[in-house]
Amino acid sequence: MNTTVDVLVQKYGGTSLQTLDCVRQAALRVAAARRCGSAVAVVVSARGSRTDELLRLAADVGATEPSRELDQLLAVGECESAALMALTLNGLGVPAVSLTGHQAGIQTTDRHGDALISRIGATRVQAALDGGEVAVVTGFQGVDRAGDVATLGRGGSDTTAVALAARLGASACEIYTDVDGVFSADPRILPAARCLPWVQPGVMAEMAFAGARILHSRCIELAAMEGVEVRVRNASSQAPGTVVVDRPDGQPLETRRAVTAVTHDTDVARVLVHCRDSHRDLAPDVFEVLAAQGTVVDLVARSGPYENEFRMGFTIRRSQANSVRTALHELTASFGGGVHFDENVGKVSVVGMGLLSRPEYTARLMAALAAAGIPTSWISTSQLRLSVIVPLERTVDAVETLHREFQLDRHEPAAAVSTASRQTGTSATSGRSATA
Known part of the structure; x- marks a missing residue:
């Protein structure tokens, strides 16, 4: 491996590649990173709703369960994206080559539709980078022991990107999506939600598991194990985004504000x-x-x-x-x-650090929901997450109630923001956190 050149992995999701103009904008961003001196590997998802279209095609012929043939079909979406990205980069004068999961050396377990990455050879990826090319790799897929295509399931492209970054020793893995970063709640249902400048890996993994759709928990767990810094950014803006990284700021845990975000999940x-x-x-x-x-x-x-x-x-x-x-x-x-x-229920979670050590947070959660007239049933508590089951039709109300109760629309104290700015490289005015 060439250790003299900084390696950067960028991943572009389906909405970031939805139109040909989006593909071109992503290619321009890749080209800019390469001009800054980085060797760039790009991981792509299927464009727009392409995966859903392929699933509908399969359903029309009676195939709804995971299988070898369904994985063969679904892999088409990422292959299309990778080829289009490579063609666009070459058209901009940036040498690029597209690689399938197989060509990139991504080996998986044998479970079709929900495989795990077992190893990445990356020989052709590294050869492309050493030769001055951008390596554009299909996300979401690899090959099993039989040499058949196996897809990685939900969040698979994010996991591909982090695994590839770990294999290449990349300085960071940038995940590009259609929002400015990780928010204190889903901004689509709660306009008061704020973009977080940084989130600790453990908290981010809990947020992902508890319903935050921005990253998958498998991706963050892998990043934490391999020491990969993940940055979540908007593909259509220059917003600084969110850095998923530990913040050793010296401030004792007991004196920090504990709550980072409120998440919700209706797939329950x-x-x-x-x-x-x-x-x-x-x-x-x-x-x-x-x-x-x-x-x-x-x-x-x-x-x-x-x-x-x-x-x-x-x-x-x-x-x-x-x-x-x-x-x-x-x-x-x-x-x-x-x-x-x-199936008429939703799960709402308060996510942060040290929550089990602060029983008053559970009391506040229950009291706030009761005061809002929102019925609750089961509750689960841990150091990182407090989750409660509510009626499906009251899920959004519960998110709004808890976001307000834990004051997540307010800025973190200036001293903490300044520390976060030094860690993430953002300015004190742009680096805001929503802890309470």
Whole structure:
């Protein structure tokens, strides 16, 4: 590897490449980074709604479940984007080559539709960079042990970009999207939400898991493990964006404001399992069913060993409910029990640092929602996240209520902002944080 040249990885999402003009604007940004002396590798998603269009095509011929052939089809979107980006860069006089996941040496596990990256060879990527070319790599895809295309699932292109940055020893991984950065709440539903100049990796991972759609939790977890600095920026502006990085500012944790953001997730189903046989512990069987389908579980509660009936509740993604519905019904029915799915719920989370050590934050959350007349059911607490289940139709109201309760529309004290500015390289006037 050529260690004398700084390597920068940039990733462009679907909305950042939606039109040919968007592709050209992204190419101009790549060219500018290259003129500054960096060797640039670019990771691209499918343009606009291309993946959804391909999924509809597959559904029209009866293919709805993940499979080898569906992955073959879905990979087309990223291949199209990579070729268009490389052609545009070459047209601007910037040498570029497009590479599929296979050509870039991205090896994955064997699970179609939700594979994990196991290794990146990157031989051709590094050769392109050493030869003065921009390497444009397809996100979201790699090849499994059989040599077949395997897609990485939700957030896959972000994960590709971070993994490639780690493999190349890049100085940073810039994620370009259609918003100015990471916000204290979803700005599409809450105009008072503010862009955060920095977010700690652990907090960002919790925000992503709890519903913030800007980055996927797998991407941030990988960045934290590999020491990759992630920057989230708007592809259509020069806004400084958000840096996902630890901030060793010397300020004790106990005296910092604890809350960073409020997130929400409407892709939620609440599942209730019960069995009259109190001597049968169905929990291991339930989790085996969920694990077999790669179903993500949150907010788990269950009955104790001395109760008359086995009962267990948890939340999963509503979009994954159909994949486990039949198996859970068959499991519980075989022991004289049943399962109920409630899909009319949303999850709202307060995310920050040291929340479990401050029980007053849980009290404030519950009191604020009660005062607003918003019913709550299950609640989960940890050092990084307080999550509560609310009726689906009150989800936005709950976000607004908690954003106001924890004063996330207010600036962080000037001293803290100044420290964040030194860490991220932004000015004190542009570097704002929304902690409370």
